[in-house]
Each structure stands twice: as structure tokens, then as C-alpha cells.
Amino acid sequence: MAVKQELSIIVGSKYVSDDLPTLQKYSQDYSFVQGSRPSYVIFPKNTEEVQGLVKYANEHLIPLIPRSSHVSFYGAGIPTQGGIIVDLTRMNRILEINAHNKMVTVEPGVTWSQIQAELEKHELMVSNPLLPHPLKSVFTSALEREPILTPKPEYAETLLTGEIVLPNGEIFWLGTALGKGMVGRKFRDGMIPSTRVFTGAQGTLGIITWAKIKVEYLPAMNKLFFIPFDRIENMIEPIYRIQQRMLGRECFVINNFNLAAILAGKRSKEFRMLRDALPPWIVILCLIGLHRLPQERIEYEEESLMELASQLHFQALHTVGGIPGIGKTVLEMLRKPWPEELYWKFAYKGLCHEVFFHTTLNRAPEFTEAITGVAARHGYPVQDIAVYIQPLEHARACYCQYGFHCDPNNAGDVDVVRKLYVEVSELAISMGGLFSTPYGSWADMVYRRAGTYTSLAKVVKSALDPNNIMNPGKLCF
Amino acid sequence: MAGESMPQKTKVLPKDDYYRKYYWDLRKDAWNCTRCSCCKWIDSWDVKSARFAYACPSSARYLFDAYSCQGRMDIALALLDGKLQYSDSESLLDIIYKCDTCGNCDASCKRVQDLQPLKVMLEIRAKLVEDGHFLPAHKAVIDGLKKENNMMQRPRSQRGNWTMGLKAKDLTKEKAKVAYHAGCLLSYDEGLWKVARVAVTLLNSVGVDVGIMGQAEMCCGGRAYDMGYRADFTRLAHLNEEAFKKAGVDTVVVSCAGCYRAFKLLYPELGKKLKIVHILEYVDFLIKEGKIELTKKAPLKLTYHDPCRLGRLSRPYVPGESIGGIYEPPREILRAVPGVELVEMERIKESAWCCGAGGGVREAYPDFSFWTAAQRIEEAKATGAEAIVTACPWCMKNFADVIKKQGEKLRVYDVLQVVQKGVR
């Protein structure tokens, strides 16, 4: 029987696509990754269909490339050896909201816009990254360990447990989801291999068909602060101290470029004015009060913050850059996905390529300076680097993200950024930056440096996926 | 119903009485070592640095678990159960005797268990000796003890030399209420005579009716006991009791913590009832009564080392009661001397690190003894103190030997020597 026919038996003919425009669409994304064209794009609806696909792929040794999001930024969902795209966006149900146990069970296709809107009705939220694309899968963010805006360990590790179709077609459950008789099924570390093994895997170790994601309560009250700095070095100690006192919820660093891009959105004319008005570096900190005596909580935290401000000579302000309503605007956006059609990262020139990695907060200035130097050498305007630094878990570490913008229709522009991207990445890794999720060309940079880790990863992969059908060519597989 | 408390059946308690109310049983104690490793470390709350967290010198030095208290419990059990024979092992004696019997393990254990691991180890030593297994170095010392009634392998005729010129009743000829018992080390080590002489002089000065045995003094037997030589200890206990009785003594005053513990703790196990006072207990009383006036300034930064036998090893074990001992009086005495700044080491009182001299270690394993003392000297130096002060001649001797060998500047004093500095 022809492949298409057999696939149609599994998911229904309406959900098997092999037309060229569709295949073309799935062979590229917003990254520099040069992929190959898939043979089919399949849209399964449930676990049984996914399982059927996986078993089929094993029998016929056809690669499967799972994708949960409508958008793909880093190349993880692009085939390298052809194969079948398993587009999970049809599996977009929010299966259960359990406020009592602080979790939501979602299928892979549930997007940020979907989840936050739904959870808001229950006064809940998923701790989100910085203004995620509305069509990005919540699942993907959690699975790929995307950092959240709140540097509290109690909030971290948003992916709890889930159900996974292993590459051999067996269904496994992560963490205590294995305990089907249990109420909750939410502790992420149950049997070996724990949930951790399946995170950051870019779909190479199986297809997760539902996941439990941690939720938090929406604050009853908020008070947002902007802490401006002229020099990046000057913000390091204040952040450490703020985090040691466990003040506030969201806390992150953004440079004027990025904040201007967020505020301007599609209104590009305003962008430059905003950027020029804003200080070079801004720490955004949101104090919150939950449902019990929220005002009083904010009061004591604010007092503590001001004490630090006085000791360390910084200012914690309700506005910055003289921009009217900035506090309200940022607060409204803080816990939601990007609200507009044109994603804020693409508004400046059309495309943005980001280099991101983990390091320790005290090294963020060192990395920034080095990366800025490389950009300058490549003729990339230094003031156009979009910087976002996210302290993690009481600032024990941080996530540094550097965005380089280009006009996708200008080959020269793209070429500059492409070369810059590679050199900045090599530099960051040679300086000891951890590319925790090695997308695209980072995979080779990381894994050639991590010999035994790579060998063990291959042993694990081989045990789980002896036919190497799951997203081959990614990571070190 | 889920979440509701369900009434449980009638109380069931452990079958064995031993678990409901502790009683001493050699095998049960060895069996019930829970291998928690508390014995290797001081009380976790008292740990102030990673460096000075160890309680047990032998475990810290030799590292193999066999050299820790819990390892010795395993070995004791195996010997008792016949799972280990003497002939099986070349290291057995080494393991059993490379232990100062300082009891730090025992104190740590008693924080969490009702057990007497030190007693287990001492019983095993006694068993070894009884079964004919002992260290040659110990044998030489015990042979000397049998012959000359002292642990120093010196003639008994020289024992009284420290008393030359000293005004005190001769208890072989006269009676007195109080006997000052110098102990073997103070009697024979000329460098330490001053400690004994200061004590007698002070007792005289406050009008105490004190006498000394001089040449006729005999070893208390404590060190022999620790080495496993029970018969020799018992013989000396009987002789000492007789001698004190004959001299009309009702109180024995000592400067040596080893003698203190022997008289106070071990003699009553043989039914001997003597009133024992460490000189510092008395001096503390005299200072508080105003009978010793400390008016001279003695500017000294010093740290006090708690001798194990004056502290944690000086009281009988009663489950639930404090690991008693004399910890505060020496400190109060030192604080009373004008100009003295007392700084504490990290491991003090019932957690004090051993000086390394006890349990027959100094006699048989001088390197280990030295190492142990050197660790304590390092701890003392870390306080910034100029001197280490203690209340036991064995501790003093071990510290002084290390300081001399290593060329350290730290001085070693007995508490009374510091008191002397404060008296005009």
C-alpha cells in the first residue's frame, strides 16, 4: 500500500498533506537551519493516532519530526533527512485545570494565547517567558526549558509530568504520571528515566501527547518598578540582593532596544524615539500581593526594596524614560503572550536571530562586552543588539539572550547576521556559556566539546530509538 | 474515609525490654549500633566549619570505617558471634587499639541513641587481653606497672621526688582528711612538677588539711583499665582504697583528669566509695568565696581545652541525663583572672577533640598520638590564642611535645598556672 494511504488509515485522509506549498512551509522556519523537505505532514488528533504513526514509522524506518507549535524559531522542527512532520496542533485541548493542585493538563497544540486566556478565568496563569508568540505551544516552552520571568525556584521547572509515545511505539508516562491510580500524577521525578531526560530533546526521544504544567495564582495586586542603569555592571549586585531577599515575582533585565521594541510594537516610527528616551539597561521588577492582605505584602516588600536602593544607590521607579503609561502598558503585557499579529521581535527589520545561553549573573557583563565587540567588528550596529537577561532561581544563574536583526529580503543584511550569529555563538561557548538547548548549528559546537555526554546521549537514544526515527540529525543524533 | 484519622489498634511496644528502657548488654549494644555515622562527627549543631567537624581522631586519621566507633561495633559483634576470629586478621589489634578512648564518639552517639559504644570498645579490649592478645608496647608498660606501680616504667623510689621541699603531711606516717594524688605523669615528669606543686601549695595556703603519699603513691589504674588490663586496675584500686583508708583520708584531690575519672567513675564500679574532687572544682569555689584574690593583671589571650576525662568521661551514664562533666568551672576561673581573654575553639565541652594521649595510644602509637595533638594545636591557633590551657597533665604533655617539635609559638599552661599569674 502506498505510504499516503497507510498514513490516511491512521489519521484520516483529510489530515495527511503532501502538497508542495505545505511541504515547503515545513522545511523552513525563522532560523538559519537549512533543512530538507518532508514527504508528508500529518495532523493527528490523539495519542492512539500518534502511537499508530510511530509504530508505522518504525516498521518503515521513516523519520518523524514532531511539532507542537504553529511557529518555529530555532530549527528543531525542520527535517534534516526528510520524513514525516507530525504536526500536533490539532491536539489542542486543555484537558483539565486543577487550581487546587496548581496544574493544568494540556495537549501539545495548546498555545500561549489559549492557555493564559482560559486560566485567567480561574485566576491562574502559567509562568511565562518574555512575551511569547501567541501561537507558540505552551508545551514546547516548558519542554524546551524556556526560562520564565519569575526567578523563584518554587515556580521553576514548569513541566511536571506527561504522557509520551516512545520511539518504539510504547506509551510511557513521565514522573508519577506513571502512577495511573494516583491523584495528581504530577511529581516529575518518578522512575528512571525521569522527566528531565525528555526535556530539551527536540522531539528526538519520543512524542509527548499530554503534559501537566505548573500553574500559579494570578496576583490580586501588582506594583511594577523600573530600575534604570547606565552600565550593565551596576545592576548585578542589586539583582543579587533583591533576589536574596526574595522580593517580587517577575524580575528581568532588558535593554533599551528590546523595551522600545515591546512598547512600539508595530508602530515602528515610535521605536527610535522610545529607544533614545530609555536608559541603556532596565531591570523590571513586579511586586505582587496574592489574595490575602495583598496591599500589606506589597508595602513591606517595597520598603525592603527601597532600603536596598538606598544602600546600593539605585532608583526603583514607577516610570522610566518619561514615557507616559509605561508601567500600565508593561504590566498588562507581563503575563500574556504578544497581543499583535506582527511579533515584536520581527517589527524592527523583519527577522531576528537570537543567541542565548546560560551563565552566572556576575558574568553577564563580561559576555555582553565580548559579544558587543564581535558585533562591532562585523559592522553590526551595537545599539541594535536586543538584549534580555533573565535571572534564574534567586539569581543563582541567568539566561542571556542577544538578538540580531536583519531584513530577510536583504541578502547582505542576512549574511552579516549569519556570520555574526556563528561567531557570537562560538565565542559564548568558548567563554563557558551553556547552550542548554543546542538548536541548529549549536549542536555541533556543544557536542564536540562534550565527548562523554554525547556518547551517553547516543546510548540512551539508541536504547529508546534503535531505528533512529525520531527527528534524526538533531542534537548529536 | 480518606483523610480522616483512623483509630489504630491497641498499643504495641517492642517485645524486648531493652528497647523500652535501656540496660547494658554488650552484644545488644553492638548489634543495635545503627551505623548512623554520628560517632565520627561532633553534634551537627555545633559544627562551625568543615575543617573542625570531626569528633573521632582515629576515624579522621585512618579513614577506613573500621577505625570509627561504628566500625568497631561491627567488629565487636563479629568477634562475639564468632564471625571473626583473631587469627583472621593482621589489623585487628591495630583497629582496636588505635583509639584514644576519648569518648567523643560515645557522646555523639548518646545524643541520639541509648547506647554505650565506648564501653563496648573497652570491654572488647578487656576480652582481647584476657584471650592473650595485646600490643607489645602496652605489655611493657603493664609489666612496669606490676613491678613499680606506675605507668612510666620508672622505679617507684623516684615517685616522690616532685615533693622536695614541699610542705605537706606524709600520709604514710600521718593522717589527713584530704589527700592530694599527683598521678604518675605529674610525679615523674620534671617539667610538669610545677603543676602538682602549685596545687599542694595552694591547698596549704587556704588551710586545707592535706597530705600526700609521695613515694608510696600508686597509679590509679585508669590507663591500665583503658588498655584492657582489668586485673591490674582492680589490684591497684584495692591498694589505693586501703592506703587512703589507713591514712584517714575522706577526700582525694587530683590535678590529673585521668585520675579524676578513674577514681570518680571506675572505682565505684568496684564498690569503692571515695570522694573525689578535681583541684579546679575547689579553686572555683575558693575564688567565688573570696578566699583566692585575683588582683594582678595577666594579659593573655588563651583558649581552654576540655580534657575528656574531666568532661564527658567523668560521669556514669544515665540515659536521658546530661553528658555531665566539669566544663564551666575552669572557664569561670580563667575569666576571673584580670586581663585574660578567653576564646573558644570550635569543638569544646562534650565535643572537645582529644589531645591524643589516652587509651594507650601515646604508648603504642606515638605518631598517631602526635597527629591528634597537632590537630588540636591547629584548632587552638585558629582562635588567635597565645596559649592553650588545660586541666590534665597528659593533655599538657602531648601539646607541649607537638609545639616543641613543630616549633610553634603557642604556650601550654595548666589552669592553676594562669591563676598563679593573677595572684599578687
Added chain:
Amino acid sequence: MGGKDEKHQKIYEGLVSILGPESVSDDPAVLQAYSRDYSWRTVLLGGQRPEFVVMPGSTQHIQQIIKLANRYKFPYSIFGSGLHMPLPRGGKRYWCMISPQRMSSLEIDEKNMYAIVEPYVTYAQLSAEAMKRGLIVGTPICGSQVSVLANHLFMGFHSTSYRTGFATSNILGSEWVLPNGEILRTGSLAIPGAGYFWGEGPGPSLIGMFKALIGSFGSLGIATRIAVKLFPWIGPSVLPTEGVVPAKKCELPSEKFKWFYIKYPTLAKAVNAMYEIGKAEIGGVLLKWPTIWYAAYAAKSREEYTRDWVREYWQENLKNAVEVCLCGFASKKQLEYEEKVLLEIISETGGKLVSDEVYQKWEPYFATNRFRDTHGARLLRIGGAIAEVRILMDSLDEHLRSLPPAWEVVDRHSPPFIDNDHCDIIWPYHFLTGAHSEVNFFLEKTPEVCQEQGKAVMEIVEQDLKDGSLSWAVLGAPLNITGPTFSNMHLVIGKIKKTLDPDNLANPTRLIDMDALEKKETGAAFHFH
């Protein structure tokens, strides 16, 4: 064990050439100290000695030992403090016990709040050094004398988990020697020059192959160095103690720490209160202890324990009590605010503060154990062993569901199981993201009682497998027994084990029975770790 044959001699000489004679022993008296541990399992196993014990001083030493093992085909295992020992089993010869005492280095990155430890660093040592720097490490109730590394990789259920989580979330970069002799570095340590600061990645987090709810017992590799998370500490740099054991006090400054013990009429109500406290995100410590543990800690002797237990002192006063410590991380005003909120919750949920008498009997002497445990071994005092009947991690509601059936199992075995007032420990983690619970009480350390314990645990395993529950008993059973119920994961792990350790030398009688697997037999020659 068998005599010193030619193979024994070869191995011995090989070990001595790697480590030097002072770090190798095959003397039976030395080996005797590696023949039992705290657990009821070793009572049943009868104390088998290893044939060698070695003390490596470095990762490279361990690497060489493993390579030697692969050459001469001898089994090996490693332990931490020795509380829990991966003892030889099944009469296997030439077993080499790796004793970690020479590997005791400790470094702290104060700014970035982590510590790098080798296997022989205790919690007390790390806690002391951390506190000097305004930091703290989570503390297990087995006591702070246990190994940080071993505890983090084995269990690591910490009293401060409400804020600090459990050990499984707190491992950063780590270094291992795999059974094939290669050195593995995980997390940020995998990248040269990055250091230990982060635990996840690169890519799939392979630390999850060695440690989940519990660890892999050294069967897939030996950890030689790990970095663990530290957390902000607002207390004194040195714990203030007064008194002498066994009645030592240690009270933290009241302007920064405030303790509450709140009694509830039922477990469900206590759990409900905990949910409310978690929702309000107040407190530095939140947990619920069983009365038997309060009694065990508080008693200074067995007699005192027995007396108080029979008169039901702790049962009456602390049954279904919720324990909270408020911490002024931000300021003293935080303490005031949180107290207001807590009192509001107590009132709403029908709680009642314990009497001052009970408070004074407990708080000054034992509360600080939550931050550095020093009394944990008292749980082994009455009976000499501990039962560990059921240990579970999931939502709080799951504990409400699953504790009663566990109690029923315990009741069926009582006597000889000692009265435990339906032991019910509940430790929430990360603001009630979930919780850990235990049914765990004293066990009389006799072969008869330990056999009963074995039966009870097997009943729990059977009950859990039928019920679909993932308890510690299930996870501690060999994968051969549990794997078929869980997607045949034993086959996957078996393949990994076979690749890394083709001769099955790395702690071969744990995790998975490779001999049985290869013969395609169900069941396993051994039962539990």
C-alpha cells in the same frame, strides 16, 4: 568469602598499584566494617563482607579502579556516609567496596549560591560553611552527618522543601565515572570552562538517567563530584547552642524566625490548611510530622519515649499538627505580615495553636533541626531499625488517598510492628507544587520482625502495582519486577546498562537483575536496594 586465590591477589596488587597500600585493604577485620548498615534488609541478608575496600582520593583513582574492574571482572559499589551501604549480595566474589573518606573537598560559590562537594562531605560541614556566607542547604532527617552527595543522589527529602524543593531539583553540574571507565560531566560542567552552575542539559538532561525519585545505586555510574544548590539564609552565621547533650537548645533569632504548631482535628483539615498556606505563599518551612517522630526526637531516652508514648502525650498534643516557620527574608515586617496571614488561615481552617507547654518542650530543642538536622538518628533508637513502609511523592490529595491503605497494611502486621499512631509524614515542596509523604516508624531489629517488614513492603509493592501507584517501594524494587508494568522500561534500561557495563560489575545486585534479564526470566534474584 572465599580464600585469597590468584585472582584475588591480582586484583589486590592492581588496587595497591593505583592507590598505594594504605588505601587498600583485604583484611577481614577492616572489611567487617562494611558488612551491614542501618536497614532491615541487612538484618535479613546476614552481613556479607566485601573482599576489598579501597579509598580513592580522586576521580582519576575511581576511573582506574573501574578500569581495573573491567579488566579483572570484579564487582564494585560505593557509599556515602555508610548509613546506607550498597552491600555485596548473592555470594558474589571479589566485591570491591569503594570507601569515599579521602574525597572530601568542598567549595562554595557564594554569589551564585552553590557548593561543589565530593562524596565525603557531610551536610553539617556544608551547612556550617554555607551559613557563614549567608546561605543554607536543604537538610534530610537522617541527620546532617550523612553525605551531601550520596543523599542528593539517593533520596534527598529535605525539611525545607517547601521553599528549597527536594534534592532531585537541586543538583547542578555533576561529574561521574561510567562503568565503561569514561568520565561524564553533566549540565554546565559538560562544557569546558562553564563550571558547575547549572544542572540541565545540554539537550536532554541525562542526570535524569541516574537520579529520579531515588537514584540508581551506582549501577549506571559513580558520582565523584556534584554541585548542589544553596539558598539564602537570614539566620546567624553560627548556630547558637546552649546546654549539653542530650538536652541542647538551639534557638534562632525571633525577629527573623517564628514557629507555629497548629493542631487540627483530622488529617484532611490539616492538609487543607497546608493548601491555604501554600496558596498564600508564606512561610519558610511547612510540614506535617507524625506524632511518633515528634516523640522520637523529643525523648532523651527510650524510657522517656515509652513513658510519653503510653500516656499519649504527643498523640494528644500534636496529632494532625501543621508546623510552620515564618522567615523574614525581606525584613522583620515580612514576619509580621505573614503572621497576620497565618492567623487568618488558622482561624478559617479551624486550627488551634498548641499549648505553650508543648511549644516549650519542642521548639527550643528541636525546631532548628529543620535547618540542620542533628537528631534524625533518634528515629532508629526504639528498635534499632526503621520501617520505611511507604514513601511517596505527588500531590497532597494523593497522600490523603493513599495513606489509609498503607496504614491498613501496617495494621495487618502489628504486632510485631510497633504502635505508630498511623504515621503520616507530609512534606510539601515548592509552595505546594506537591508533597512527599511517608509511613515510616521504628522497627525492632530482629530477623523475625524484619521478615515481617519484607512481607509488608512486598504487599505495598503489589498493592501499588495493582492500584497504579508509584511509591518508593515500587521504585526500589528491581526493574525486572516493575518494568513490565511500566512500558517495559526494564528493557530500555537493560540495554543502556548492557552498553555501559557489559560485564555487569557496577553494583550488580541493584536496579536491575541483568542475569535474569538476559535469560528472559521474570522476577529477580534480589528484592530491594
